[in-house]
Amino acid sequence: MIAAILRRLAVPATLGALAVTTQATAQVTPFNQAIAVAAAEDEALSAFYRESNFEPLWVGNDAGDTARREALLAVIGKASLHALPEGRYDTDRIRRMMADAKTVRDRGKLDVELSRLFLRFASDISTGVLEPNRVVPAIKRASPEDKRLELLRELSRARPHGFMDSLTPHSHEYTRLVRERLRLVDAIQNGTWGEPVQASRVEQGDSGADVIRLRDRLIAMGYLGRSATQVFDATMRRAVEAFQLDHGLQVDGIVGGKTREELNTSPSERLGSVLVAMERERWMNVDRGDRHIWVNLTDFHAQIIVDGEVFFETKSVIGKNVSDRETPEFSDEMDHMVINPYWYVPRSIIVGEYLPNLRRNPYAHGQLDIINSRGQIVNRGRGFSQFSARSFPYSMRQKPGPQNALGRVKFMFPNKYNIYLHDTPAQSLFQQNVRAFSHGCIRLDDPYEFGYALLSMQTDDPEGLFNRHLNSGNNTRVNLDQPLPVHLVYRTAISKPGGGMEYRDDIYGRDARILSALQAEGVPLETENTRLALSDG
Structure with missing residues (x-):
């Protein structure tokens, strides 16, 4: 042997x-x-x-x-x-x-x-x-x-x-998450967050037991200095506004609805989000690039990061919370943008949304060209009633223009999931706090400025270069001299470099599944060793 x-x-x-x-x-x-x-x-x-x-x-x-x-x-x-x-x-x-x-x-x-x-x-x-x-x-x-x-x-x-x-x-984010975990365990073990707010609405000028509960929670969470006030005053309102900002909420200084729900979230639930964020940070324990694009899906923002600092940021819209429309998480490399793009309609949208209408009315969706395999525009007069989702032989595309579904520019990091960043004519969606409306791609609120920021890394006149192509009306590819890594991530617990945390909703339910899997592997929410570390520290 x-x-x-x-x-x-x-x-x-x-x-x-x-x-x-x-x-x-x-x-x-x-x-x-x-x-x-x-x-x-x-x-x-x-x-x-x-x-x-x-x-x-x-x-x-x-x-x-x-x-x-x-x-x-x-x-x-x-x-x-x-x-x-x-x-x-x-x-x-x-x-x-x-x-x-x-x-x-x-x-x-x-x-x-x-x-x-x-x-x-x-x-x-x-x-x-x-x-x-x-x-x-x-x-x-x-x-x-x-x-x-x-x-x-x-x-x-x-x-x-x-x-x-x-x-x-070695990331600063991981180090801060470890510290936040210790703080949350301490809050759980010592009950320092106090009682949840009971009233459905609390605002400036109010007093009573719920104002005291609110005061104690804000102090324990670090939003309010030590205070004995029993009145919801201007200082407490500013603390509530800071809390709302850190939780992606409408900032109005009033505790009610979603603000009350987030405020009453237990430290145990927050700890679960932090544990998942730590695991996610271990998954991305790689060189992300000194310059890169960071899209946190749960935060509905896209950022350009340069040397660890936010160089540019804009609101985003992500995939709808439906199984076949969720935006996936992955990393790739952006190497070009297309100004005045065509929109080539995904097959799933053609057969799932457009074909039923075309079968009834061949002239439906007239803003789209129907293209055969030779690239020729199909005569709609022959009708499409004979085709099923399986047998429909054509593709569809929308010409460049202000009403194009992709708007006037798209930013490409070629990948097998057909995901990219792009403009959109549906600007009203950016007024919503929760922006999950797309078929999976990521729409940008300020796409021109995003393009200027990218081009500023390779030309002294980024706006001039971008707008010359834009105003020509021609479909134009503009290469990036130095491609940028793109990271599509999903973080519901985000540390702040200056201290404190931001939290976002688990919009797709992914973190709940990860936490469950971690616990199945034996990861506890709190342990005796953590208590000892806290007492020693």
Whole structure:
């Protein structure tokens, strides 16, 4: 059996024979054999131990092995602070193996188990606990590759404690989310948010028990300084307005309806949003680009980010909350814009929305050309009643112009989901707080200015360049000299660089599914370790 495993691990045949016939003079010892057997079914582990000639990484007597053991157990001891499932790591079992490792074979098996434990933890903390697309199919991004063999190589050369710490996502957002998690756990355990507001409406000038409840909540959440007031005054109104702004609500300073609902949301519910945001941040533990486009679907805004700062921002409209219209999440690269675009109608819209009308009236939707496979416009007089959704042989498009469904410009990051950013003639939709109306693409409130901002990175006269093409009326492609990464994301909990949080509704219900999956993997909302960390901090 040992000889077969060694052959599978590509150990030279002479060493395999020696492993079976003798141990006194062979390089392959019982320790090596134990490692070979324990690592046999894992490609990365097998490759690493082959490279190191089956030397120990963890259980040797030198200072490096000791430091690696201590660093691994220390960092796993902080797993709860990162909302990771401690049960996956079963450190009690590992400690028992360490205590019971009496023979060299035991030590060989233990070395592999410690490597396996390290890889499991490293993957979870740096790339996420879950596989995104398995939980929510509309998340079209894979979690970052965890490069298991390279991790083991780096660990063998690095300072263990520093290397273990480096596995944590380095984004400022992740760090702030970890801190917010601790604050929310503290609020849950100590009941500092107090009682919810009962009255259906509370506004400036009011007094009584609900004003006191409102005051206490605003103080606990950080929107109001310490106060003993029992009257809803101007200071409290400003605090409510700040709360409304942070929660994507109409800013009117009145507590009622949606504002009351958000204000009464429990810290446990907010904690769930933060846990999901931490997992999502681990999924995007990659270089996002010094310049990139960031579209948070739940926030209904699109941003151009330059060196970590918002360079330009505009309102957006996203896909309707219907299964086949939700905007997916993915990252790609914007490389051009089209000014005065044609709108090529998606097949699903043609057969689902337009064909039934065309069957009744061939001249319906007259703003659209019906095109055959040779690119010719079809004579509508022949009618379309003979066609079904399956057999309809034509495509449809709308000419450039102010009433074009895409407006006067679209911004392209070619992808298989046929998603892009574009203008729209339906400007009234941007007056809504919740803007989920499209078939999946992302409409922009200020598309011209968005174009100017992009072109300002490659010309001294971005408005002139853009408007010359626009005013020509011609369908024109304008390439970006330096393509920009585009990230379509979905965050219901967003930290503020200056402190505090913003929250948005889980409009598609995706975060609820992710939270459920995290809890199924053993991620708790609060743990004893978190209490200890709070008391120590």
